[in-house]
Each structure stands twice: as C-alpha cells, then as structure tokens.
Amino acid sequence: MREQVLGIDVGGTTVKWAVLDARTATVVVRGSIPTADDPHTVAAELAAVAETAAGGDTAAIGVGVPGHVDRRTGIVRFVPNLRGDWPGFPLAATLRASTGRPVTVLNDARAFCLAEWVLGAARxxxxxxxxxxxxxxxxxxxxxxxxxxxxxxxxxxxxxxxxxxxxxxxxxxxxxxxxxxxxxxxxxxxxxxxxxxxxxxxxxxxxxxxxxxxxxxxxxxxxxxxxxxxxxxxxxxxxxxxxxxxxxxxxxxxxxxxxxxxxxxxxxxxxxRLGADAGAVGAALAATRIMTTDGGGRELDWASA
Ligand SMILES: [Zn+2]
The missing domain is CATH 3.30.420.40 (ATPase, nucleotide binding domain)
Incomplete structure (x- = not known):
C-alpha cells in the first residue's frame, strides 16, 4: 500500500514540494523549481514532479496556491500574485488526469496553518x-x-x-x-x-x-x-x-x-516550527484527508502522528 503523499506549495517565484510519509508524518524528500509563467505549464511540471519525486509511488497530491480556490472542485478562483491566466483553471482535474492520483487544492496560508496545527507549533x-x-x-x-x-x-x-x-x-x-x-x-x-x-x-x-x-x-x-x-x-x-x-x-x-x-x-x-516546508507539508496533510474518500487510503491518526 502506498503511504507517500506529495505536497506542493506554488509560490509567486518558486514551487516547493515535499513528500510526506503518511505513516510517520515525516518529510522523506523535498525540492523546488521556478514557477512557470502560465497554469498549463505549471500543471505539467507538477505532474512531472509527481512522477519523479516519490519514485512514482505517490498515493495522493495536495497543492497549495496563493489565492482563492474552490476546494470541492479544485478550480482556482482568484490568484493575484501568479503570472498567467489562472482564474477558472481546473488545477485538480488537470493534475488528476495527468497523474491518475487523487488531488486536492487549497489556499497556501490554510496549508501553512494545517501543517503548524497538526505537526508544528499549535499541535x-x-x-x-x-x-x-x-x-x-x-x-x-x-x-x-x-x-x-x-x-x-x-x-x-x-x-x-x-x-x-x-x-x-x-x-x-x-x-x-x-x-x-x-x-x-x-x-x-x-x-x-x-x-x-x-x-x-x-x-x-x-x-x-x-x-x-x-x-x-x-x-x-x-x-x-x-x-x-x-x-x-x-x-x-x-x-x-x-x-x-x-x-x-x-x-x-x-x-x-x-x-x-x-x-x-x-x-x-x-x-x-516547520520552516519553509510548512506550506508543502500542509498541502500533503490536506491530501491525506481526501485519501479516505477519493483514493482508497486511510486517514492518519493525527493524535499519534
Ligand atoms: Zn489588504
């Protein structure tokens, strides 16, 4: 059973990613790439990261973006600080189609909160x-x-x-x-x-x-x-x-x-406490929460994680 979850933090200049081991809630590998100029290229590069980052063994993908997103559909709504035509872009569906993995999309600040709440300073x-x-x-x-x-x-x-x-x-x-x-x-x-x-x-x-x-x-x-x-x-x-x-x-x-x-x-x-990884870790945590309904995985036991 796959236990690795990919979290991605799409920033204005840099895309940071981290692979979280869902059993131990630890980051096993991390990296970053420059943020491309349009959403289609960004989505293609995220798919490439998903294939290489966890050795193709990623159970689910979470993506934090700096703006408003419809979490139910994974469609990006309002993103003032990214280049390109993002409003209306179906990021979750695009990434799901290219990777075959369940994908959740959320706001990057909410991802930071989730990480610091579940694993960091506010635990x-x-x-x-x-x-x-x-x-x-x-x-x-x-x-x-x-x-x-x-x-x-x-x-x-x-x-x-x-x-x-x-x-x-x-x-x-x-x-x-x-x-x-x-x-x-x-x-x-x-x-x-x-x-x-x-x-x-x-x-x-x-x-x-x-x-x-x-x-x-x-x-x-x-x-x-x-x-x-x-x-x-x-x-x-x-x-x-x-x-x-x-x-x-x-x-x-x-x-x-x-x-x-x-x-x-x-x-x-x-x-x-989680430093520059917090956004990517939070996105991964959000993805683990959809595994139970979307990816056939299990939910982490947060209390003991
Ligand atoms: Zn203001």
Missing amino acids: GHDDALFLTLGTGVGGGVVSGGSLLTGPDDRLGEIGHLVHDRTGPRCGCGHRGCLETYASATAIARAAGLPTAEAAFEAATSDPAASEAVAAAGRAVGETIASLCAVLPADLLVIGGGVAAGLPQLRPHIEHALAERRDFIGAVDVVAA
Whole structure:
C-alpha cells in the first residue's frame, strides 16, 4: 500500500514540494523549481514532479496556491500574485488526469496553518491564530478544533483586517490593512531600508528602523487583540520570512495583547516550527484527508502522528 503523499506549495517565484510519509508524518524528500509563467505549464511540471519525486509511488497530491480556490472542485478562483491566466483553471482535474492520483487544492496560508496545527507549533490547540509575515501577510484561524476555510478557502485573512483606514494602500485594494504595517515590504519601506532584515539589524541604533519594527509589532498585537474579542485563542503562531525578527517584534506584540488581557485572556506568541516546508507539508496533510474518500487510503491518526 502506498503511504507517500506529495505536497506542493506554488509560490509567486518558486514551487516547493515535499513528500510526506503518511505513516510517520515525516518529510522523506523535498525540492523546488521556478514557477512557470502560465497554469498549463505549471500543471505539467507538477505532474512531472509527481512522477519523479516519490519514485512514482505517490498515493495522493495536495497543492497549495496563493489565492482563492474552490476546494470541492479544485478550480482556482482568484490568484493575484501568479503570472498567467489562472482564474477558472481546473488545477485538480488537470493534475488528476495527468497523474491518475487523487488531488486536492487549497489556499497556501490554510496549508501553512494545517501543517503548524497538526505537526508544528499549535499541535494540541483547539483555538489558535496563525500569521505568515513575508512579502504579504497570510493568516489562518483554528477555532473549536476546526480550521476555518469557508467559500473558496478564503477565510482567515488576518493580514487584511484594517489596522488604520487612513494608512498605506494595500495589495488587496484597500487601505491600512495589517499587511501594510507588518509585511517584509512594509517594514523595509517604513524603515527606509532595502529589506526587513536590514531594518531588524538597524533597529537598535536607527530610530526610523526601530519605529518601523515597533509599528509592525503593535499592528500585529492590536489586530490579534481585536480578533480575540470574537474568536477565542490562547496561541498566536508566527511564521514566514519576517518571523526571523520575532525576538524584536515580540515585546511590541505582547505589550498590545497585555493591554487587552482582562478582556481577551492570555495569548501566547510563538514561532512557527516547520520552516519553509510548512506550506508543502500542509498541502500533503490536506491530501491525506481526501485519501479516505477519493483514493482508497486511510486517514492518519493525527493524535499519534
Ligand atoms: Zn489588504
């Protein structure tokens, strides 16, 4: 019986993949390729990865994409950051036809959440919030022991909660979303430096860099505190490229949360554990969940995985 599941994370510039052993929930092989310019080429390259990655012995395939997707049909809906004509592209059906494997397609931030919830920093928590701080700010919500997905897998976009409606213009078309304060791009811009890493490095000596880091941390803490008035959570998991600066962001995040503690309770702030693999691992986990209905496999025992 095949036990290997392929998880793929389609990003704006790079496609990362990981083969997960479903018995041990460990990554057995991983790799990456540049993201092609159109969905047909991407799908063909993913099929090639499926044939070679696990020695052709892949039981199921999960694919995370940076946008909205219909999880029932695997049709991509809204993908602002990939080149090519993606809306309406039947990614699951195309990949299923070329590989003969069951395929599930999901949002990449939801894939990150699933991985960190099932195997990473939020393991065992029924109520947790997730942020990926990178070029943009992705998010996710586990509430009452379920990962929120919603129509087109689009719920959980904490990065697009409005922090200040008079703030900078956001990629989503609105103003002052959390993303415009806490993304790598936003921190670098506010610090007047080329990268967020440079801002974190300069933060101890340069006032503009210090304020950019503080503003990012405050925006995260205040947004999460507001969210916790609606959704109970005792854990905030932070991943993504900017998470390397978490030691400097953390005091500002925790200060903002502490100001609302009487109202929302205590929220621990922790770093994501699965690193750059999280998106691919989460996509693989999503695929293992369809094996019972679509691929004749079995569902993992998550509690003991
Ligand atoms: Zn936005």
